[in-house]
Amino acid sequence: MRKLKVQMNISLDNVWDRGMSNFSLDNLKDVDCILHGRKTGEGFIPYWTDVANNSNDSEHKLGKRFSEIPNVVFSNTLTVSKWENTTLIKGDLQQEIKVLKNKEGKEIMVYGGDSFVSSLIEHDLVDELYLLINPAAIGNGQQTFNPLKKDVKLKLVKCSPFESGTVLLYYTR
Structure with missing residues (x-):
């Protein structure tokens, strides 16, 4: 069975550094599918496609990798994919993700995608969780996870700091 990994950058001001880019590239080496909720897909896919098409962008290499991997967008409202290399799935989240896995x-x-990730966690579909915590005071930000209805047990596997002060927390179920 395939693993479902979640990587989230938790900050509203998007602190980013080369180490985080290198980590993200490395974290994609065994990935052949990027899954999004509709809201994240609508921003993520066009943004990284533009980065991939701009060889002068400092994140070009990461953008190219994102664009090479097929995307799947989970949506009960979209009927046609607006993006290349992207498939839409709809229906019961738990059942559809189990089929995909x-x-x-x-x-x-x-x-990312706060509510989408919360739903995946709530249905015990996440196998690995990579949280990139940025040390920025952001004020009244949105909750990262919607209130969960049950306890989620996670085991800390690794904690790694980046040059910017961001910390990677890697958990497994």
Whole structure:
């Protein structure tokens, strides 16, 4: 069964450094599917496609990798994919993700989307969780996870600091 990994950058001001880019590239080496909720997909896919098409962008290499990996957008409202290399799935979240995890292939990566990630966690679909915590005072930001209805047990596997002060927390179920 394929693993479902979640990587989230928790900050509203998007503190980013080269170490985080290198980590993100490395974290994609065994990934052949990027899964998004509709809201994240609508921003993520066009943004990284533009970065991939701009060889002068400092994140060009990461953008190219994101663009090479097929995307899957979970949406009950979209009827047609607006993006290349992207498939839409709809229906029961738990059932559809289990089908996706049971398909032949490498790991599946999810990037952000607070309510989408909360739903995945709530349904015990997340195998690995990578939180990049930025040390920025952001005031009245949105809650990262919607209130969960049950306890979620996670085991801390690794804690790594980056040059910017951001800290990676890597958990497994």
